[in-house]
Amino acid sequence: MTVTALTGISQLVTNDPTHEYAEAASGPLGVVRDAAVLCDDGRVLWTGPAAALPSSMADGVTDLGGRAVVPGFVDSHAHLAFAGDRSDEFAARMAGESYSAGGIRSTVAHTRAASDVDLAASVRRLADEALRQGTTTLESKSGYGLSVHDERRSLEAVRAVTTEATFLGAHVVPAEFAGRPDDYVALVIGEMLDACAPLARWIDVFCDVGAFDVDQTRAILTAGMAAGLTPRLHAGQLAPGGGIQLGVELGAASVDHVTHASDDDVEALAGSTTVATLLPGAEFSTRAAYPDARRLLAAGATVALAADCNPGSSYTTSIPFCIAVAVRDMHMAPAEALWSATAGGAAALRRTDVGHLGVGAAADLLVLDAPSYVHLAYRPGVPLVESVWRAGQRVVGRER
Numbered sequence: 001m002t003v004t005a006l007t008g009i010s011q012l013v014t015n016d017p018t019h020e021y022a023e024a025a026s027g028p029l030g031v032v033r034d035a036a037v038l039c040d041d042g043r044v045l046w047t048g049p050a051a052a053l054p055s056s057m058a059d060g061v062t063d064l065g066g067r068a069v070v071p072g073f074v075d076s077h078a079h080l081a082f083a084g085d086r087s088d089e090f091a092a093r094m095a096g097e098s099y100s101a102g103g104i105r106s107t108v109a110h111t112r113a114a115s116d117v118d119l120a121a122s123v124r125r126l127a128d129e130a131l132r133q134g135t136t137t138l139e140s141k142s143g144y145g146l147s148v149h150d151e152r153r154s155l156e157a158v159r160a161v162t163t164e165a166t167f168l169g170a171h172v173v174p175a176e177f178a179g180r181p182d183d184y185v186a187l188v189i190g191e192m193l194d195a196c197a198p199l200a201r202w203i204d205v206f207c208d209v210g211a212f213d214v215d216q217t218r219a220i221l222t223a224g225m226a227a228g229l230t231p232r233l234h235a236g237q238l239a240p241g242g243g244i245q246l247g248v249e250l251g252a253a254s255v256d257h258v259t260h261a262s263d264d265d266v267e268a269l270a271g272s273t274t275v276a277t278l279l280p281g282a283e284f285s286t287r288a289a290y291p292d293a294r295r296l297l298a299a300g301a302t303v304a305l306a307a308d309c310n311p312g313s314s315y316t317t318s319i320p321f322c323i324a325v326a327v328r329d330m331h332m333a334p335a336e337a338l339w340s341a342t343a344g345g346a347a348a349l350r351r352t353d354v355g356h357l358g359v360g361a362a363a364d365l366l367v368l369d370a371p372s373y374v375h376l377a378y379r380p381g382v383p384l385v386e387s388v389w390r391a392g393q394r395v396v397g398r399e400r
Contacts, residue, residue: 002040004392005058006069007050009035010371013070014047015343015356021048028343029335029373037069039363042391047357067386070338070373072136072364073319074345074355077256077277077306079168080126080161081154082144083119084110086311093286103312104144104172111144111154120157126309127161130317132396134385135307136364137345137354141204143168148192155199164349166202167193167229170220172211185216189223202253203229207243214242221250230350236260237282248272254304254348259283259291270299275348277304278340280325281314293330304344305337324380334374363392 012035015028022030036053038046046054055061089103111119123140130138140162142154151169158165169188177184193203203224207217211234221231231250235243237257244265247255255269256277269276276296283290296303305322308314316322319341326337346355353362368375369386376384387397 002059003045003057004039005053005055005061006037006039006064007053007061008063008065008067009037009050009069010066011035011068011373012037012047012357013068013338013373014358015071015339016358019047019358021052027335028339035069037357037363037365039389039392042363042393044357044359044361044363046359064367066371068368068370068372068375069357070366070368071342071355071357072366072388072390073134073341074137074343074349074351075130075135075306075317075319076139076164076254076304076345076348077279077308078126078130078138078140078317079143079308079310080123080140081119081142081157082107082111082311083114083122084311089312090285090315105175107144107311108146108174112147112150116153116157119153120160123157123161126317130307130309130319131388132385133318133320133383134366134388135317135319136366136388136390137164137349137351138162139164139166139202139306139349141166141168142196143171143204146171146174148187148195151192152195152199155196159199163201165200166204166232167196167200167224168204168206169193169196170205170212170217172206181212181216185212185219188220193223193227197224197227197229200229202232203227204232204234206234207246208234208237208241209239214246217243218246218250221252225250232256232348236265244268248274253350256306256308257282257291258296259289261291261296266295266299266301269296269301273302275302275304275344277306277344277348278326278330279306279308279314280322280330281316282308284325284329285314285316290330293326293332293336297332297336302344302347303336303340304348305340306345306348320376320384321380324377327377328380334377337377338373363389365389367397
């Protein structure tokens, strides 16, 4: 085993507020100045001031040249398994048309027509794109196949890039089941679930207007839980409804979007372990109202930020972009946005090994071409991720 020392760190974000060397004013980020990190066998062995570095333990040293280091981004909501393009739909929205869930069906047709090789290549391309922008842990869903065969092969493509695979057979009701939603629900919780559960960790439902109601959502999530999957769901994106509180009731790991959340919804989230995952790329790309992040944070809810990469309403893999939008348009502080995109995402995936740089955590970290994490929002659109390290190995960026 090789112990690697990373030195020359102007500002190290650990997400460990109890760190003995953390600046008191840095709160949950646990910021250490003029820092160093020791990595051993893919894990964080030590963090602290460079002056206190136990250099005798290191087999090699990499000087990062006064750059900031943050935990790798944890993107807990993505839809990478698709084919086709909906740029015309995007252009129409920018010209004034409203967004609805109906556009999903156009992607279904392209996805079903794609070969296994092409579908897998599309998933890999987007996962690699996300990695280059700092996402070291990635969740992805099925949901554009909506048949037993196509949902299963979508999950096979997802599993080639991440173990955080989510079965989303209940994305919308496909065209061949128009007027027969209950028949489609029966397929999802029967043959489709049987085929897909072995490939997934999570089960998800789009509980909103134009998709599935609360009773249908309950039936699907309950069936998934019986098959050993953990629930998460889309709710409150397009209209108010009962999906948020259903997610809390069922112990969902996260409820995502929560744009339309009542006071009771916020209270329920704050009193639970269910994470509120906000997806600013969707509001940016649909010109919809942003969720009230400040209300959720003030209530004490755990908040995550994710990219929601999908071809219809948020075709981005960039967590730095989402951080900048969350700070500018959702009124999150830069520290809150970064925490939500790292530790918050880890909470939404119920992971304790990622999203922070505490001792024993995965050595997944980003070197920013900037002296401070604040530059992620301060310099929007600038490619600040200078290098990406996963399990203690540089996977993006040049050798020094």
